[in-house]
Structure formats: C-alpha cells, structure tokens
Amino acid sequence: MQFTETELSGVWLIEPRPILDDRGSFTRIFCEKELADCGLATRFVQHSRSHSAQKGTLRGMHYQQEPYGEVKIVSCISGAIYDVVIDLRPDSLTRHRWIGFELTPQNMRQVYIPAGFAHGFQTLSDNAEVSYLISQFYTPHASTGVRYNDPAFSINWPLMPTTISTKDRAWPLLAKLVC
Template sequence: MQFTETELKGVWLIEPTPTIDDRGSFTRVFCEKEMADCGLATRFVQHSRSHSVRKGTLRGLHFQEQPYTEVKLVSCVRGAVFDVVVDLRPNSPTRNRWLGFELTPANMKQVYIPEGFAHGLQTLTDDAEVSYMISQFYTPHAAKGVRYNDPVFSINWPLMPTAMSDRDKSWPLLRKLVH
C-alpha cells in the first residue's frame, strides 16, 4: 500500500498495490500496522455503504460535532465518484480549503479523512456505491453539515447536481454555522 499525505495535513490518499498473476489479483485494502506507522487511526467501529442510482447525485458536506468527531476511510466499490474533503479545523492554516479525488473500483484509491473535516461526494456514473469505514458511532444530534455550494469553499463539482437530499440542500453556509 502506498500512503501519500496531501497538502491538507492529515488527509491521506491510500493506493493499494495489487499482486497480479494469471489467476487475477489480490489486494490488501487495510493494514493496521501500515496505517499506525503513518500515525493514522486504525479503529473503525462502523462500516457503511451508500448507493446512488443517478449520475450527478451529490451527498454532503457532512461531519459530526465534538465530542463525536470521526475519522473516515472512503473508497468506491462500484461506478465512480468525485470525493471531496473540506478542512473545518479552527486553527488550521488550510482552514476552508478543499481537495477532490476521483475514486473508482479500478483505481482502488482510498481517502483517509481525519477529524475536523467535512466530507461529500458526487457520483460520476449511474449506480455508484461508496464504502465508509468510520471511527465513531453515528450520533444523530451531532450530525452536521455545510452547504455544498458555499462560496467560501468554491468547490468545483464536476457536474450539476441531479439528486440531493432535502437535508443536504438546507445545510447552512459556513458563516452561519456555529460549531
């Protein structure tokens, strides 16, 4: 596995390295020791999946408030997605900056998202499925979000949204968020 820390400190791109032979391939997608060697969380208490029917579906930008902040390890297991992380850490030199990653089953890339980041994604294909390893139990009263099109972030989403939840459409702009 290759671990690359991004310009947003704490966000890592993890690229599994498959072993390929005439039978096919074998790929390790999680290794507690290798993650710990990079200083990454290795305890995940939930494994969730989201399935989106339509290309252009937008989910996010989500996070959980303290003391329920969470680390996520995200990958795409079907279709393709544009995965976005936004730095919301109060004292971070990269506060309000974002990064986007194309995740597909073929590229096997995973995004490690530390506490203090909002997360969202947009499907680039119909019938897309995303896997989330999550370090904290889902806590409904701590579940928060910020608007996907907040001008503070100016995220360059690849497509016009074709489907979104009412909740995701109604998240506040960052300037109205108290957390």
C-alpha cells in the same frame, strides 16, 4: 499500500498495490500496521455503504461535531465518484480549504479523512456504491453539515447535481456557522 499525505494536513490518499498473476489479483485494502506507521487511526467501529442510482447525485457536506468527530476511510466499490473534503478544524493552517479525488474500483484509491473535516461526494456514473470505515458510532444529535455550493469554499463539482437531499440543500452557509 502507498500512503500519500495531501496538501490538507491529515488527509491521506491510500493507493493499494495489487499483486497480479495468471489467476488475477490479490489486493490488501486495509492494514492496521501500515496505518499506525503513518500515525493514522486504526480503530473503526462501523463499516457503512451507500448506493446512488443516478449519475450526478450529490451527498454532502457532512461531519459530526466534537466530541463525536469521525475519522473515515472512503472508497468507491462500484461506479465512480468525485470525493471532496473540507478542512473545518479551528486551528488548522488549511482551514476552509477543500480537496477532491476521483475514486473508482479500478484505481482502488481510498481517502483517509480525519475528524474535523466535512465530507461529501458526487457520483460520476449511475449505480455508484461507496464504502466507509468510520471510527465513531453515529450520533444523530452531533450530525451536521455545510452547504455543498457555499461560495466560501467554491467547490468545483464536475457535474450539475441531478439529485440532492432536502437536508443537504439546507445545510447552513459558512458565514452562519462558528467553525
């Protein structure tokens, strides 16, 4: 596995390296030791999946408030997505900056997202499935978000959203938050 820290401190791109032979391939997609060697969290208490039927579906931008902040490892296991994280950490030098990655089963990329980041994605294909390893149990009263189209972030989504939940459309703008 190759680990590359991004320009947003704490966000890592993880690229598994398949071993190929005449039978096909074998790929390690999680290694506690390799994560720990990079100083990353290794304990994940939930493994969740989401399915989005329509290309252009947008989910986000979600996070859990402290002390329930989540570390996530996100991958796309079917279809294709554009995955985005926003740094909301109060003392971060990259506060309010975002970064995006195209994730597909073919490129096998995973994004390691530390606590303090909002997360969301847009599907680039029909029938996209996303897998999440999550470090904290879901805590409904700590669940919140920021608006996917907030001008404070100016995220360059690849497509016009085709489907987005009422809840995700209603997240507050950054100017209304204390974060």
